[in-house]
Amino acid sequence: MVPPLALDIDGTLTTPEHTIAPRAFSLLASWEAPVVLATGKAFPYPVALCQFAGIPERVVAENGGVALADGDLAYAGDxxxxxxxxxxxxxxxxxxxxxxxxxxxxxxxxxxxxxxxxxxxxxxxxxxxxxxxxxxxxxxxxxxxADASKGEALVGVAEILGYGPEEFVAVGDSENDASTFEVVGESYAVANADETAKRAADHVLERGYVDGTLEALRAVRDRSQNE
Structure with a gap:
């Protein structure tokens, strides 16, 4: 079985022109485990993206300030x-x-x-x-x-979904993804990632933006099928 995913949006599911890449939708919709979109954007944005991608609304928004999973909505911060x-x-x-x-x-x-x-x-x-x-x-x-982060929010989301955070694979590009990388079992920084994300990641990809993300996810899927 493939692992659950925690995916950033900007710089990770987007093109260098900062647009969402529809070619990612089919892979996300066919992923056999939960997909969590973890972003710094305001809450409605990842919810809408889940809807357009055809996946359940499982999101971490506002850098961990808001989290939604299977109807459970939680807030953090002041x-x-x-x-x-x-x-x-x-x-x-x-x-x-x-x-x-x-x-x-x-x-x-x-x-x-x-x-x-x-x-x-x-x-x-x-x-x-x-x-x-x-x-x-x-x-x-x-x-x-200071006590709100993507990583901390993902721990709560994972529990709701019946997983440990260490079962997740994460992909991101920014310093706000480092906390996610710290709690998951495997992490990838796309080539365009900042230095903080690259240092925190288990792997740094040769390709950037959505192309790097799709390459990593296909490799994860292939590996899972061969295990």
């Missing part, structure tokens, strides 16, 4: 502290950097994401002041509770 930090950031002249309607944060419940054009030094200063974690995913800066 969103009120995050809101207070954002108020402090903006009162000191900071701007989250999203023009027009802020769809990046509109449905975000446990953390905040700022554009990478935002004042990084001020964000880090505010994060330290409010005892929050600062995460650079390569796509945005995130302020979140």
């Amino acid at each position: 969103p009120e502290r995050v809101d207070a930090a954002v108020d402090a950031f903006e009162s000191r002249g900071g701007d989250l950097g999203w023009e027009g309607v802020d769809t990046v944060n509109r449905w975000r419940e446990t953390e905040v994401a700022a554009s990478r054009t935002a004042d990084e030094a001020l964000l880090r200063e505010v994060a330290a002041e409010f005892d929050l974690a600062f995460v650079d995913t390569g796509y945005a800066y995130h302020l979140k509770s």
Whole structure:
């Protein structure tokens, strides 16, 4: 039997142009074990992706702040502290950097994401002041509770699904995936991954983005069938 999966989205199931690759859908839909999408995006995004891919809604969102598995919804972190930090950031002249309607944060419940054009030094200063974690995913800066992480959320999701986290295979590309890599049994960083993810992964792939992910998953499937 193939192992359950924990897959990041941006940089992992996307193309270099940051678009979702539909060619991944058939492999995910045919995977014979649970697939968990673990992302820094707000909760509705991975839920919608599960629907479009034709797989059950099993997600870790907002860098571990929200987790859903088989109808069980759980939250982690301190969103009120995050809101207070954002108020402090903006009162000191900071701007989250999203023009027009802020769809990046509109449905975000446990953390905040700022554009990478935002004042990084001020964000880090505010994060330290409010005892929050600062995460650079390569796509945005995130302020979140220090005790919330993708890895911790996956442990809870795995239990609901009847697995141990060490039974999972994970693929990711960013420092926010390192906590996932620490709890799973086998982990892959795609070629475009940052150095933190590469150091934490068991394997670094030669190919990047969705091509690297699909290559790794096919290899995992082939190996499982031959065991």
